[in-house]
Amino acid sequence: MTDGVAERSRPRDRILETAQDMFHKHGIKGVGVDAITEAAGTNKMTLYRHFESKDELVIECLRATAAKGAAVWDEFEAQHPGDKLAQLHAWVRKVADMLASDSRGCDMANAAVELTETDHPARRVIKELKQAQRDRLVALCRDAGIGQAELLADTLSLLFEGARVSVQTIGSEGPSAQFVRMAESLIASFRAR
Amino acid sequence: MTDGVAERSRPRDRILETAQDMFHKHGIKGVGVDAITEAAGTNKMTLYRHFESKDELVIECLRATAAKGAAVWDEFEAQHPGDKLAQLHAWVRKVADMLASDSRGCDMANAAVELTETDHPARRVIKELKQAQRDRLVALCRDAGIGQAELLADTLSLLFEGARVSVQTIGSEGPSAQFVRMAESLIASFRAR
DNA sequence: TCTAAAAGTTACAGACCGGTAACACCCTAG
DNA sequence: CTAGGGTGTTACCGGTCTGTAACTTTTAGA
Incomplete structure (x- = not known):
């Protein structure tokens, strides 16, 4: 499962990559953290262990892009x-x-x-x-x-x-x-x- | 009260004017219908009597702008x-x-x-x-x-x-x-x- | 003045959101 | 083998959102 994104990298990298893609396609307010983690093949808790908030994740995505x-x-x-x-x-x-x-x-x-x-x-x-x-x-x-x-x-x-x-x-x-x-x-x- | 927008026009016009302003300033997903109607000095029911959905309101705002x-x-x-x-x-x-x-x-x-x-x-x-x-x-x-x-x-x-x-x-x-x-x-x- | 439409009020349904707590699991380094 | 950090799971909190129901009040026109 885990969808097509970066099959076996570390969760943080998968989240970052998936979030970039989904923010780009659906907008920031158009996608929730649950949807991101699910598409990245992980879960919300793991996201919040690596990023202190959705806003922080957004900023990291912008830097990565x-x-x-x-x-x-x-x-x-x-x-x-x-x-x-x-x-x-x-x-x-x-x-x-x-x-x-x-x-x-x-x-x-x-x-x-x-x-x-x-x-x-x-x-x-x-x-x-x-x-x-x-x-x-x-x-x-x-x-x-x-x-x-x-x-x-x-x-x-x-x-x-x-x-x-x-x-x-x-x-x-x-x-x-x-x-x-x-x-x-x-x-x-x-x-x- | 009723805030600074178009003191005594008809509710529909006040809603349309207020919505244009608020969508422009805060974005479409950044403002709810409750906030619009309150700023327009009216209420949600009246909004939904004049516009069949928020999307319709958005479209009317775009046309007006x-x-x-x-x-x-x-x-x-x-x-x-x-x-x-x-x-x-x-x-x-x-x-x-x-x-x-x-x-x-x-x-x-x-x-x-x-x-x-x-x-x-x-x-x-x-x-x-x-x-x-x-x-x-x-x-x-x-x-x-x-x-x-x-x-x-x-x-x-x-x-x-x-x-x-x-x-x-x-x-x-x-x-x-x-x-x-x-x-x-x-x-x-x-x-x- | 009487009536009917328009507008206001309150309450609610159902969904989704960001964020957290508690706990179980697994995998690897020592 | 064991200890511990990273991860997964589930449940939950409080808030916000669009949209509706039922009812009352105001307004305007004949």
Whole structure:
């Protein structure tokens, strides 16, 4: 039994993996801890021995998801060592893939929508992780030799973020369908300056 | 008592107005029907006499919010009669105002995040309303005499949507701070073609 | 003023939620 | 073999949620 997730890892890891998946698919308030532990092949007590609350679990999930996202950037570096411009284009393609294969958007943005209390502990984490994402994109643009790297990175960030939310509302045939064209022509125009 | 919302209108209108406000601030799953009716100075039974379920209320709220948004477009026409380009610039300024004054994003996008069931009745409505928004922006760009009006409108849509979600996560000092500059230079570059 | 509809009130059903207590089990390190 | 930590099991607490029933009060129109 124990469902399809990580058959024989330790309970904590199974819980974390399952929770990421279920929070992503059904939202944070849309899934209870009982459902998570059952899908992870364990039980509620074990969850609360490893995480002090559901909120803590949510935060750990966000960190884990962000870490996976960061790993993708390392792949870009491995695939195009030293070629920052090629890595930027790889980022564009990767984003397009995400838009085509997933319609539930960004976990951090979704969490910010659901957790509305301004002092919710997850909000600090969300802000930090999002800023780190932005910083990394700015650095990539700068290292690719682009002038006004911040402006390009921020523009690409907004297009990316907007595309993910657009897929959630209109679908992948909406404005997000033009993402690659938008991003590529933006990069080209910034490079031309 | 009855709180600050629409002192002496009819209960249905007070409920609708209050629900829009509370859903916007606290999210759909973050507010119960009891809290809504209490803030609206009425009671649960009256709510269920006017709306057959919370889901129906949510849908009515989305329609009402979208109608308010549509009214803004009519203001643009009133302020710049016939001058579609001026209306497009007015739209950019309006978006900037929204970004500065509200950090809870778009109600439709937020609803799409919270209501994850693919067959949820609200999802049809969200898609329709979002498509209508898009169509209106495309028409404005086209009527402003811009070539590739769809591409410009879609790019502006993604920037807008992205900016709203960015405000929710990073805050108004993040990438969204450059929205006006991005939008204006985009419009200029499309006009130049 | 009389009447009928609308609105308010109270109580409740049934479900689900996050979180905890108490206890039994198993598996591995010594 | 044994001790102990990690895990599983069951039951429970108090709270919240959507939605309904039955009844009373207010309001508005003829």
